[in-house]
Amino acid sequence: MELSVQIRKKLRDFELDVAFETGSEVFALLGASGCGKSMTLRCIAGIETPDCGRIVLNGRTLYDSAQGICLKPQQRRVGYLFQNYALFPNMTVAENIRFAASGSREEQEKKVKENLVRFSLDELQDAYPAELSGGQQQRVAFARILVSPAELLLLDEPFSALDGYMKWQLEMELSEVLKSYDGAALLVSHDRGEVFRLADKAAVIHRGKMEPVHTKHGLFRQPDTLAATILTGCKNITQARRLDMHHIYAADWNMVLETEQEVPANVRYAGVRAHFLHRSREMEPNVFPMDVIRVIEDTFSYLIMVRRKGMQGRMICWEVPKEEWEPSVSAELFLRFPADEIMLMER
Incomplete structure (x- = not known):
């Protein structure tokens, strides 16, 4: 056929x-x-x-x-x-x-x-x-x-x-x-x-x-x-520019992010899916302190809207299963942006 x-x-x-x-x-x-x-x-x-x-x-x-x-x-x-x-x-x-x-x-x-x-x-x-x-x-x-x-x-x-x-x-x-x-x-x-x-x-x-x-x-x-x-449903998208072969500046989030894939010379946007973000206990590459701006209850999960601590910019959505969300972590929250889950777009 x-x-x-x-x-x-x-x-x-x-x-x-x-x-x-x-x-x-x-x-x-x-x-x-x-x-x-x-x-x-x-x-x-x-x-x-x-x-x-x-x-x-x-x-x-x-x-x-x-x-x-x-x-x-x-x-x-x-x-x-x-x-x-x-x-x-x-x-x-x-x-x-x-x-x-x-x-x-x-x-x-x-x-x-x-x-x-x-x-x-x-x-x-x-x-x-x-x-x-x-x-x-x-x-x-x-x-x-x-x-x-x-x-x-x-x-x-x-x-x-x-x-x-x-x-x-x-x-x-x-x-x-x-x-x-x-x-x-x-x-x-x-x-x-x-x-x-x-x-x-x-x-x-x-x-x-x-x-x-x-x-x-x-x-x-x-x-x-x-x-x-x-x-395809990605909730987190930012304007981006290339810094070097494996780093971008995520302009809307005020972050420098390391990427697993090689960064194209003409990269314009980057994205990461809400459920790929992870809480971290220690500072390391691609981990940033966050301010919790809003918590939205969905059917089977919470959508935690955050920004990089002390900064302005577009909010980032972190999706967490209900059984894993602890409101007490909102006072001090570090999120990891996995290098292998960052999507890069030239147009």
Whole structure:
């Protein structure tokens, strides 16, 4: 299975410029609302037309501006799960699934029955979409694209309309579906946890520009850019400048920090995740005395907002499990910024 995408399309505020290749895996596009993620899927599906470029799926050219090729959506063998599920309101659950099924009448019926059971919809097969909950509608939409001859699944923020518990249940179902699926899947999301749990590889789209492709672990370990660092959930980011090969000045925190990785000449920002900071009992490199400015109680942890002792600047967030936080340490607190956890960004 191979998908190759290289397209450009002028949007209202910026140009969408996307290029990537993927195989039999889950490839995620992570980005803020309005950055061009969904438009990328719509262009691949044939719902929208790029201004120029090329899209090739398993050796079949779906779109090529130079050759004048632009297959219709129904010719592309692409299954698209829309945010609003796009079920036919005048069809029952079974009819919605059957509509997309390929093969003979017998084969279609077999696929419908298998997926009704698979998604716990057998008792709802005669119901209409308006009679279903959001989670039930989503299961019908999953079933419908899986009975089609799709070589590629496009999942456009598939859980955005669901509450926490239902989202988790359906995410687990989708995870099992994707494990047994022979083709590729593109997942669009602004939820970093969703991307980490479901995807094999990921890339950030920022104002239409696609940033470097990473494994999911690589993206969260070293995001490379400011946009990617923010989207992957880092709470502590500072402007930075290079002092030498392994030291930076963190301007917003008033600190000189040692780094394990070599500092690029054009470094502009540095970041460290809140849960990687550690309390220290002694002064050593990358350990600083802190003033506790504010303590925020989260569900299972405390977010301790601190600044370097006696100085002004941007607050730093230290995330601590509830059982480990001792309010008494606020009078004298030293925090270590691990050299191997400092992320450096050139843009």
